[in-house]
Amino acid sequence: xxxxxxxxxxxxxxxxxxxxxxxxxxxxxxxxxxxxxxxxxxxxxxxxxxxxxxxxxxxxxxxxxxxxxxxxxxxxxxxxxxxxxxxxxxxxxxxxxxxxxxxxxxxxxxxxxxxxxxxxxxxxxxxxxxxxxxxxxxxxxxxxxxxxxxxxxxxxxxxxxxxxxxxxxxxxxxxxxxxxxxxxxxxxxxxxxxxxxxxxxxxxxxxxxxxxxxxxxxxxxxxxxxxxxxxxxxxxxxxxxxxxxxxxxxxxxxxxxxxxxxxxxxxxxxxxxxxxxxxxxxxxxxxxxxxxxxxxxxxxxxxxxxxxxxxxxxxxxxxxxxxxxxxx
Amino acid sequence: xxxxxxxxxxxxxxxxxxxxxxxxxxxxxxxxxxxxxxxxxxxxxxxxxxxxxxxxxxxxxxxxxxxxxxxxxxxxxxxxxxxxxxxxxxxxxxxxxxxxxxxxxxxxxxxxxxxxxxxxxxxxxxxxxxxxxxxxxxxxxxxxxxxxxxxxxxxxxxxxxxxxxxxxxxxxxxxxxxxxxxxxxxxxxxxxxxxxxxxxxxxxxxxxxxxxxxxxxxxxxxxxxxxxxxxxxxxxxxxxxxxxxxxxxxxxxxxxxxxxxxxxxxxxxxxxxxxxxxxxxxxxxxxxxxxxxxxxxxxxxxxxxxxxxxxxxxxxx
Amino acid sequence: xxxxxxxxxxxxxxxxxxxxxxxxxxxxxxxxxxxxxxxxxxxxxxxxxxxxxxxxxxxxxxxxxxxxxxxxxxxxxxxxxxxxxxxxxxxxxxxxxxxxxxxxxxxxxxxxxxxxxxxxxxxxxxxxxxxxxxxxxxxxxxxxxxxxxxxxxxxxxxxxxxxxxxxxxxxxxxxxxxxxxxxxxxxxxxxxxxxxxxxxxxxxxxxxxxxxxxxxxxxxxxxxxxxxxxxxxxxxxxxxxxxxxxxxxxxxxxxxxxxxxxxxxxxxxxxxxxxxxxxxxxxxxxxxxxxxxxxxxxxxxxxxxxxxxxxxxxxxxxxxxxxxxxx
Numbered sequence: 010x011x012x013x014x015x016x017x018x019x020x021x022x023x024x025x026x027x028x029x030x031x032x033x034x035x036x037x038x039x040x041x042x043x044x045x046x047x048x049x050x051x052x053x054x055x056x057x058x059x060x061x062x063x064x065x066x067x068x069x070x071x072x073x074x075x076x077x078x079x080x081x082x083x084x085x086x087x088x089x090x091x092x093x094x095x096x097x098x099x100x101x102x103x104x105x106x107x108x109x110x111x112x113x114x115x116x117x118x119x120x121x122x123x124x125x126x127x128x129x130x131x132x133x134x135x136x137x138x139x140x141x142x143x144x145x146x147x148x149x150x151x152x153x154x155x156x157x158x159x160x161x162x163x164x165x166x167x168x169x170x171x172x173x174x175x176x177x178x179x180x181x182x183x184x185x186x187x188x189x190x191x192x193x194x195x196x197x198x199x200x201x202x203x204x205x206x207x208x209x210x211x212x213x214x215x216x217x218x219x220x221x222x223x224x225x226x227x228x229x230x231x232x233x234x235x236x237x238x239x240x241x242x243x244x245x246x247x248x249x250x251x252x253x254x255x256x257x258x259x260x261x262x263x264x265x266x267x268x269x270x271x272x273x274x275x276x277x278x279x280x281x282x283x284x285x286x287x288x289x290x291x292x293x294x295x296x297x298x299x300x301x302x303x304x305x306x307x308x309x310x311x312x313x314x315x316x317x318x319x320x321x322x323x324x325x326x327x328x329x330x331x332x333x334x335x336x337x
Numbered sequence: 338x339x340x341x342x343x344x345x346x347x348x349x350x351x352x353x354x355x356x357x358x359x360x361x362x363x364x365x366x367x368x369x370x371x372x373x374x375x376x377x378x379x380x381x382x383x384x385x386x387x388x389x390x391x392x393x394x395x396x397x398x399x400x401x402x403x404x405x406x407x408x409x410x411x412x413x414x415x416x417x418x419x420x421x422x423x424x425x426x427x428x429x430x431x432x433x434x435x436x437x438x439x440x441x442x443x444x445x446x447x448x449x450x451x452x453x454x455x456x457x458x459x460x461x462x463x464x465x466x467x468x469x470x471x472x473x474x475x476x477x478x479x480x481x482x483x484x485x486x487x488x489x490x491x492x493x494x495x496x497x498x499x500x501x502x503x504x505x506x507x508x509x510x511x512x513x514x515x516x517x518x519x520x521x522x523x524x525x526x527x528x529x530x531x532x533x534x535x536x537x538x539x540x541x542x543x544x545x546x547x548x549x550x551x552x553x554x555x556x557x558x559x560x561x562x563x564x565x566x567x568x569x570x571x572x573x574x575x576x577x578x579x580x581x582x583x584x585x586x587x588x589x590x591x592x593x594x595x596x597x598x599x600x601x602x603x604x605x606x607x608x609x610x611x612x613x614x615x616x617x618x619x620x621x622x623x624x625x626x627x628x629x630x631x632x633x634x635x636x637x638x639x640x641x642x643x644x645x646x647x648x649x650x651x652x653x654x
Numbered sequence: 655x656x657x658x659x660x661x662x663x664x665x666x667x668x669x670x671x672x673x674x675x676x677x678x679x680x681x682x683x684x685x686x687x688x689x690x691x692x693x694x695x696x697x698x699x700x701x702x703x704x705x706x707x708x709x710x711x712x713x714x715x716x717x718x719x720x721x722x723x724x725x726x727x728x729x730x731x732x733x734x735x736x737x738x739x740x741x742x743x744x745x746x747x748x749x750x751x752x753x754x755x756x757x758x759x760x761x762x763x764x765x766x767x768x769x770x771x772x773x774x775x776x777x778x779x780x781x782x783x784x785x786x787x788x789x790x791x792x793x794x795x796x797x798x799x800x801x802x803x804x805x806x807x808x809x810x811x812x813x814x815x816x817x818x819x820x821x822x823x824x825x826x827x828x829x830x831x832x833x834x835x836x837x838x839x840x841x842x843x844x845x846x847x848x849x850x851x852x853x854x855x856x857x858x859x860x861x862x863x864x865x866x867x868x869x870x871x872x873x874x875x876x877x878x879x880x881x882x883x884x885x886x887x888x889x890x891x892x893x894x895x896x897x898x899x900x901x902x903x904x905x906x907x908x909x910x911x912x913x914x915x916x917x918x919x920x921x922x923x924x925x926x927x928x929x930x931x932x933x934x935x936x937x938x939x940x941x942x943x944x945x946x947x948x949x950x951x952x953x954x955x956x957x958x959x960x961x962x963x964x965x966x967x968x969x970x971x972x973x974x975x976x977x978x979x980x981x
Contacts, residue, residue, distance in 0.1 A: 021964050025957065036964040052522035053493075076961050168386075197385035198549055202593040224523050227594075268527050269552075279556070281527035285492040398837065424839040432837055440830040444852050450831075453848075454838035503834060 014186050014218045015041040015064070018078040022059050025074065031290045033059045033073070035242040041186065046212065046219040048229040050265070051239035054286050057222045060239075061188045064220075065105060066095050083185055101131045104179040108191035110171035114163040120174045121147075121159030127181045146177040150207060169200035173207065180211050187212070188220045193228060205231055226269050230254055235322075238262050241287050241297040244316060247324040258325040260302045296328065304329055341409075342511060342543045343374040348396055348406035365618055366392040367403075368567040374560075376510075379537065379544040381558030381575060383551060383590070389567040390547050394513050397545065398430050399423050411510065428458065431504035435516040437496035441488040447474075447499060448484045454506040473502040476539075477532060494525035498532065505536070513545045518553070530557060551594050555579045563587050566623040571651040583651040585628045622653070668934050669927070675934070678863075678927030685920055689737040696731035700887055710906065719908050724899040732887050733912045739888035740920050743800055743873045747807040748866035752858050754812040759819025760850055764827060764842070770820075777813045785810050793881045800883050803876060807869055815861055819854050826853045856935040863928035867921045874917050889913035 022034040034056040041047045051057045062068045063075055066087060080087045082103065087095070099105075107113040115123055124143035128134045134142065140159070147155035150173040163171055172192065179187055192208065193201040209232060212219050221232055229236055229250070236253050238246040238261065246259040257263045267280040284301050287293055293300055299309040308328050316326045348370045351363040367389045374380040382390045395401040397408060399415055407416050415426055431454075434440040441450050451473055452466045461469070471481055477498040488496055497517060504512055514533065518526040534557060537544060548554050554561060555575055562572040563586065571584040582588045622628070669675035688695060697718075698705055709726040711717050719729035762773040789806050796802055826832060832849055876882055877890025884891075892913040896902075901909040 019965070021961050023957070023960055030957070030960050032960065032964065052524060074957065198551070198593045199385060199589060226523070264524055268523050279527035279530050281531055282524040283528070285494050285525060286522060400833075400836070427837055427839055430837065432834065434830040434834070436830065440834065442829075442831045442849060442853075453835060453840075457835065457838045457840045457844060500834075507838065 012043045013040050013081075014043045014045075014083055015039070015220075016079065016081040017064065018080075020060065020063060020077045020080070021075070022056070022063055022068065023074050024072050026290065029290050032242055032292070033289060034063065037237075037239070037242075037244050039237060039244075041218050041220060043185075043218055044216050045234050046221060046232050048221045048223065048233035048236045049239055050223060050226060050229055050236060052224050052286050054241075054289050055239040056242040056289075057239050058190055061105070061190055061220065061222055064188065065099055065103060066092075067099075097131075100127060100184075101182045102184055103186045103188065104182070104184040106172075106175050106179050106187065106189040106192050108194050110168065110175045110195075111163060113175055114171065116163055119160050119162055120166070121161075124159075124174070124178055124181065127178055131182050142181070143177075146181055147174070150174070150177045150180075150211070151203075152177070167200075168196050169203060172196060172200075172204050176204070176207060176211065180215060180217070183215055184217060186218045186220070188222065190222045191224070192221075194223070194225070201228075208232070226265055238265070241292055242289065243297065243326060244324070245298065245326045247316075247322075249322055252321060252323060256331070258319055258323065258330040259298075259327050260304055260331065261298050263331060264301075296326075304331075340376045341373045342376045342411055343372075343397060344409040345373075345397060346371045346407050348393070348403045348408065350392060350396060350401060350403045350405075365567050367396065370406075370564075370567075370569050372562055372569065372572065374511075374543060374545060376543050377537070377541045378560065379546050379558045381554040381561040382545060382547045382564065383549065383554055383561060384564035385549055385590075387566070388564040390564050391515065392567075393564070394432075394515060394545060394547060398432065398513060399427060428454075428507050429510040430513070431507070431509040431511070432513040432515060433497070433500045433504050433517050436520050437493045437500060438520075440500050441496055443488055446485050446487055450488070450499060451503045451506060454503065458507060469506065470502075473505055476505065476536070477502045492525075493521045494528055497521060497529055501529075501532065501536070505540070505542075508540075509542065511543050511545070513547070515547045516549070517546075519548070519550070526553070533557070551579070551590060563590070566618060568623060570624065570653070584624075584653045585630050586624050587651075589629075669930060672930045672934060674926045675930030678923050678925070678930055681919060681923030682927060685737050685741055685923060688734055689741045692735050692738060696728075696734040698728040698731040700727045700732045700735055710904070712906075713908050719912050720906065722895065722899065722909060723901065723904065723906060724895060729892075729909055729912050732892055733889075733916055735887045736889040736892065736913060736916055737920070739800060739877075739882075739886055740870050740873065740916070743804055743807070744866040744870040744920070744924070747804050747811065747869045747873075748862045750804065750808040751811040751815055751865055752862045754808060755815030755861075756819055756851070756854065756858055758812060759816040760823055760846060760854070762816065763820040763823025764846055764850060773816065774820075777816060780810060780813045783810075789876065789881060798881060798883055800886065803873060803882060807872065811865065811869070815858075815865070818861070819857060822854050822857055823850055826850050856931075860928055860931040860935060863924050863931060867924035867928065870920050870924070871917065874913075889916045 017037065017039040019036045019038060020034055021032075021036050024031040024033055037056075037060065039047070039049075039060075049057045049060065059068065059073075063073075063077075064080065064087075068075060077088060082098070087098075090098070114120065118126075121140065121143050124146060125136065125139040128139040128142050129136070144155045144159055147158060152158050152170060152173055158166070158170075163174075166174065176192075179189075189208065193204050196204060205228065208219070211217070219232075221229065223229060233250050235247070235249055237244050238259060240261050246253070246257070246262050248258070253262065254266065257266055261282075264280070264282040268282065282301050287297060287300075295311045296302070296305075296309045296314050299305045302309065306329065312328070314326050314328045316324050319325050319330065348367055350367045351365050354362050354364050370389075370393060372380070382393065384390045392401065396403050399408075403416060407414060409415070410426060411429070413426065415423065418426070445453075448467070448470055451470045455461045455466050455469060467484075470484065474481060474483060479495060479498055479502070483491075483499075488499070491499065517533070518529050521529065530553065533544070536542065546554060546558055558575045560573065561575045561578050562569045563578070563584065564570065565586050571578060571582065571587045578587065579591065582591055669679055693699070697716075698707075706726040707717065707721050707728065709721060710723040711721040711726075713720045717728050717730065719733065721728055722732075758773050762770045785806075792806060793802055826849060832845055835845060835849065873882070873888070874890035874893070877888045878894045880891075880894060882888055882891060890913070893910065896906070896909040896913070899909075901907070
């Protein structure tokens with residue numbers, strides 16, 4: 010039984026607005042084992058970024074309201090900690106990589122200085138020692154000529170290099186858990202390959218657990234051990250990677266897999282999922298996915314399916330999961 | 338080999354930029370590019386940021402004047418014509434943009450957005466414009482009730498459809514699609530791409546499809562040009578290039594594309610280093626600094642595009 | 655056309671619905687009424703030399719705010735007539751600043767190159783010139799009138815707005831919907847009037863409201879210094895007279911309070927409107943306090959119900975501890 014580094018039970022996040030309530034996250038359970046890479050897959054508006062912010066307790070309340078049964082990190086209940094204690098954990102034990110490195114880095118400080126800050130603040134190092142460590146971190150992530158680049162400002166670096174700096178900052182203190190929110194979406198394909206490789210190497214080297222948040226299933230297939238598929242605030246499928254790719258259970262997963270154009274060609278027409286992701290303020294009745302589902306039945310339109318076990322550590326939220334003929 | 342709509346020959350453009358010490362430097366955006374776009378077909382332009390594909394598109398649309406080279410649009414030379422004549426030619430060209438958020442004026446309602454090209458051209462009554470807009474809405478699969486609503490009421494995919502409707506208003510012959518699906522949710526990509534393909538069949542439009550997503554390009558384009566630092570490194574029939582890429586850059590681009598196939602793990606070629614700056618270009622072949630097959634002569638002479646097989650040319654030794 | 659009218663009425667409604675907007679709108683309407691109907695509302699005509707009363711009276715029923723020590727004019731009437739000057743100077747200056755700032759900002763941002771350089775250098779020059787000494791010089795040369803004051807405010811006030819408008823124009827110029835219009839053959843004229851100007855209209859309206867507020871204070875200051883029209887009745891002048899006439903000495907606080915309140919109310923009104931507009935135009939400006947108020951007005955039980963509705967299986971026999979996180 011592997012040890013859990015993160016255990017979330019029944020996380021709910023809502024945003025009360027003037028005329029209605031936006032249900033961003035509707036009671037999700039999530040576990041991450043030590044050293045594991047867990048992917049949360051979903052499109053815009055599904056609640057995945059809100060989830061990561063809620064884990065780090067970075068959600069502003071107001072406007073958000075959070076409720077959860079348990080949010081356990083490395084045995085500690087995060088919700089019971091004060092903001093100060095939480096600040097110590099952030100950056101040292103849990104770190105976060107954002108999508109856009111340019112906005113995540115301070116534009117008026119050199120990258121070296123920003124890296125130093127991490128060491129000075131958490132490990133209480135002196136400036137000289139911090140600089141040593143920073144240069145070493147830059148070298149480890151493959152920044153060429155790190156002593157010179159130490160003095161560069163974020164805008165002087167390319168997107169790929171900036172992302173490496175973010176990775177360096179995130180791994181600097183050897184965190185136990187790292188959350189990467191769309192780390193490669195803004196990058197070119199070849200740079201994306203480099204960055205993902207780096208992430209994989211660093212993760213294995215430091216034995217860090219990783220939560221990878223993305224909409225891109227091809228990235229997931231390269232990195233993840235376990236995949237959670239989110240739709241409209243709920244988890245609709247959870248599965249180890251290979252079974253998910255070979256035989257998806259939820260129609261949405263099937264659709265997502267089909268919309269990744271493989272290099273093997275699609276004979277002139279792309280398989281499409283009709284319509285669009287529901288507005289979080291205005292979700293459909295019954296199963297949230299039913300308006301777009303090819304297999305929709307009357308039951309799907311009125312009754313919300315529950316998350317049920319499907320064997321081999323898989324969970325699915327559907328009345329008629331693929332590959333099964335009986336009702337669950 | 339169909340009739341060419343666009344014949345571009347030896348296009349080059351440089352942009353002046355101030356260097357670090359106030360020295361005047363040049364960004365070599367596009368250097369000696371030639372290509373042929375056939376009528377009614379889709380031509381793919383592939384490359385990473387900074388390779389010059391957007392600049393090339395701007396050149397073909399007449400938004401930027403080339404420093405050298407010529408462009409023939411439907412048989413007419415458009416590189417040296419006056420602004421007035423250019424405006425008339427441009428009615429046959431349009432563009433759809435990457436970001437559905439900023440490509441529509443948030444203050445305009447949908448009717449005003451789509452009818453704007455008609456309004457600019459002039460000579461349409463209000464009734465005519467309304468009729469045409471409704472026609473276009475139907476063409477792109479949006480309800481007629483959208484007329485009086487605002488962009489903020491629509492999803493990204495729907496906004497992109499509005500952008501397409503606007504682009505088609507004046508019945509253009511040539512449409513530049515600049516990363517039309519990159520900013521959209523993955524589940525919506527297919528909808529928009531299918532729409533574009535259907536429209537092409539119905540209206541016989543010629544597309545220039547710019548993307549960094551190679552898998553998409555392969556399925557939607559007949560011909561492809563791969564660009565790197567302002568030069569075309571490989572060009573030809575899309576299927577051929579993707580099946581047997583010859584240039585090392587193309588090979589690495591293809592290998593970098595991740596697949597969701599659980600069982601098929603391809604050999605990935607990871608390039609070393611970063612993309613060099615278009616101001617200080619490497620000597621000789623522009624790709625040699627990152628090329629896994631680089632040889633001494635690559636640093637000295639820049640290779641020309643040579644014919645590998647029919648409809649397939651590459652610039653490498 | 656029908657669309658525009660609908661948009662306009664929708665917009666005015668938004669201002670009305672907004673708490674700050676409503677306050678501002680009501681007060682401004684009140685001020686405008688007072689200014690226009692001054693002769694009807696004011697019990698006495700302060701300009702009428704013959705209708706003077708006893709000097710230095712304390713507030714009473716016949717003179718709600720008493721009379722001035724120096725001339726025996728009814729202070730209440732002076733307060734009412736004072737709205738005319740304040741509103742006139744404030745609004746007219748605000749509008750001309752908006753006009754000038756918009757034009758120069760748009761030209762500068764849109765045409766770029768030499769026009770941009772020229773106008774921005776001009777802005778730099780204007781900012782360096784000391785405004786008060788110049789005002790004194792100009793009013794002495796060309797006479798003291800409110801027309802002069804308006805001219806001076808406009809002369810110095812357009813610079814800030816032009817800069818802000820220019821930035822916004824630069825952003826709009828780069829947006830792809832402008833590019834789409836250019837591809838369709840739009841003239842510069844079309845782009846300026848159909849895309850750029852409407853694009854900065856929010857900025858202009860908001861700025862005008864806030865600028866007018868600032869100008870009213872500045873006008874009071876100039877009138878206090880004696881640079882305004884000596885024959886007109888303005889709050890600033892009232893304050894000056896009150897000070898020189900010995901209001902402090904004799905304890906006639908009502909003489910000082912009256913113009914003070916006048917200035918305060920008019921500035922407050924325009925600022926409320928300006929801030930309301932800011933929040934309407936940029937919904938992200940809505941501050942935490944208004945969200946908290948929203949929460950309080952919501953039923954706590956309702957929110958708990960929302961949370962409960964997300965639960966699935968009924969809670970089993972083991973009691974689960976619900977940990978609610980609310981900071």
